[in-house]
Amino acid sequence: xxxxxxxxxxxxxxxxxxxxxxxxxxxxxxxxxxxxxxxxxxxxxxxxxxxxxxxxxxxxxxxxxxxxxxxxxxxxxxxxxxxxxxxxxxxxxxxxxxxxxxxxxxxxxxxxxxxxxxxxxxxxxxxxxx
Numbered sequence: 001x002x003x004x005x006x007x008x009x010x011x012x013x014x015x016x017x018x019x020x021x022x023x024x025x026x027x028x029x030x031x032x033x034x035x036x037x038x039x040x041x042x043x044x045x046x047x048x049x050x051x052x053x054x055x056x057x058x059x060x061x062x063x064x065x066x067x068x069x070x071x072x073x074x075x076x077x078x079x080x081x082x083x084x085x086x087x088x089x090x091x092x093x094x095x096x097x098x099x100x101x102x103x104x105x106x107x108x109x110x111x112x113x114x115x116x117x118x119x120x121x122x123x124x125x126x127x128x129x130x
Contacts, residue, residue, distance in 0.1 A: 009127070012106045013071065017055045020098045024053040024075070028091055032079040052079055055095070062124065067115070070124030073099065088119075096121060 025041050029052040034040060041051030048054045057071040075095050077083060083091075099121055100114055111126040 005128075009107075013057055013123075016099065016102045016106050017057060017073070018047055019102055020075075020095050021047040021051070021053050021055040023098050024055070024091060024095060025051045027094060028087075029053065032077065032081040032083065035078040035080055038078040052077055054078060057123070065122075067113075067122060067124040069127065070122050072117070073121040073123065075119070092116075092119065099123075 025047075029041060032052050034052055038052075039050040041047070044050040048056055054076045055073065056076075057073045059071055060069065062068045062070055073095075075092065077091075096114070096116060103112055103114065103123065104110075107128070110128050112123055113125045115122045115124070
């Protein structure tokens, strides 16, 4: 694996996650009180660190998974408000739709799959780091 290709891959994935974060903030961010230690949306250089939503992906070797290596996408909410289970499911559905729409644009020609794993999404398949 070439480190430059990995950096480019993760930068492209970061742009996709940023779009998802923006979408969630626009649709749902105003419905929940921001956690007291969390700056408002747009206050930091990275959307993971401000606003109600934080959308992150972490690489996993997938040693204990049949899908193998991939990225686990986590969508967290920085709020002390009660979020009903139905609303969390709706938020995850919107995030999943956007992920499925944007990922092929960011990585054209790659055979990438997205699977829901509880409250997370797993991106796996042709990660194409060569």
